[in-house]
Amino acid sequence: MLSGQVVLKIKDLVKNYDQRAVLKGLTLTVSQGEVLVVIGPSGCGKSTLLRCLNGLEPVNGGQIIFEGQYLTDPQTNWSRIRQRVGMVFQNYELFPHLTALENILLGPIKVQNKSREEALAKAEYWLNRVDLWDRRHSFPRQLSGGQKQRVAIVRALAMDPEIMLFDEVTASLDPEMVREVLDVITNLAQEGLTMLIVTHEMAFARAVADRIIFLDDGGIVEDSTPDVFFQNPATERARRFLNIFHYDDIHKPNGSLNLAKNNL
């Protein structure tokens, strides 16, 4: 899996917000089928990194090369790229005026010009896989957080993306719903979908990742396998970061971390 061909290459990526550098020359290569989990302290630029990859943030320097195409070229047709780069947000961001099914069909039908039948068949397949086909006519407000997030994942998958970006997709969920969403992602990982996942769920990160990318201060501090990173991190910064979660582990016996760990 790790020897697959390169899907995404990020070279010396620089991103500033009002003169302040948030990403300071970040370099990263992602191969076909790899699952990268990006972790790091709050404000270190995890979301910014993902948002640069689908053009929600303009970049200030360096290169992003996706399937041989330079996304840092100002001529980039972002609508085309975004069809191939799926994004899932922390707060679901389903369209509240559309049903779950309509949310999912919008992209395939209007952007990709697929026939309704074709789009519907795909939506049915994915909704069944996340156990929500029965709820297809529900509006977002009628769904629980976990259900909304599963619909949001299907909305992205319905476009047939080559890579998926997940930005703390369980951070707004009640603990008992975290699991159902993480299960879906784990499933996708096992099928070989290429993914970049930002999360604070360490047990999940460890279980799902091929590589852990530890980001701090605008750059990659560690890039290693989960076993190495969690058992024997190379840097003091990573160790300090991981200690925060040990505290959580000890003091939250029924918290989502343990729940996820026991069941994965």
Add this chain to the structure above:
Amino acid sequence: MDLDFILAKGPIFLAAAQLTVTVAFFGILLSAVVGLLCAVVKFYRWPVAHRLVSAYIELARNTPLMVQLFFLYFGLPRLGFIWEGQTCAILGLTFLGGGYMAEAFRGGLSAVGKDQVEAGLSIGLNRFQLLRYVIVPQALAVSLPAISATTIFLMKETSVFSIVALPDLMYVAKDLLKEGHSSETNTLLVASYLAVILPISLIFAWLERRLRFAGFGS
């Protein structure tokens, strides 16, 4: 109360009401189109257009309809534009209404979050599709009370049309008042406006209730 008079003059009011409704219908429809376009221009802050639109909105909202109609009907013909009374009335109503509708839509558009925009972009929607499928439907729901209020306000403003010699309800009533029968005429006038405006109020109230049940937007 002279019922015979009321019955005799009823058809005149009916015809006048028809005219009022026609002018109001086209004027308000065009207002909504103009207003939505202006609101979108302001929403995206398109460089020059955005200023022009702001200036227009201020002008439309801060001058009386009567002054606007005078300008259209008596001012422009001197520059070579000749308007028929009805066209003039529709354009006048549109000019006034566009400004108010723009404000009504603007409130709704600004209520649609940046995150919704990004979610739409993330599935590859282009700018137009984003407006059509994500932003405007949500904005409409939020703006509906303001749109409803503006519509009814504009319906009432049509009473000013009699000054451009359009035989609308107000014009007909003024004409009849010259013959006396003031209480009957007034009754007919009030009844006619109610008959025209009340159903519209009710339709909007129903729409608002439905959208509240749908429960999104606000």
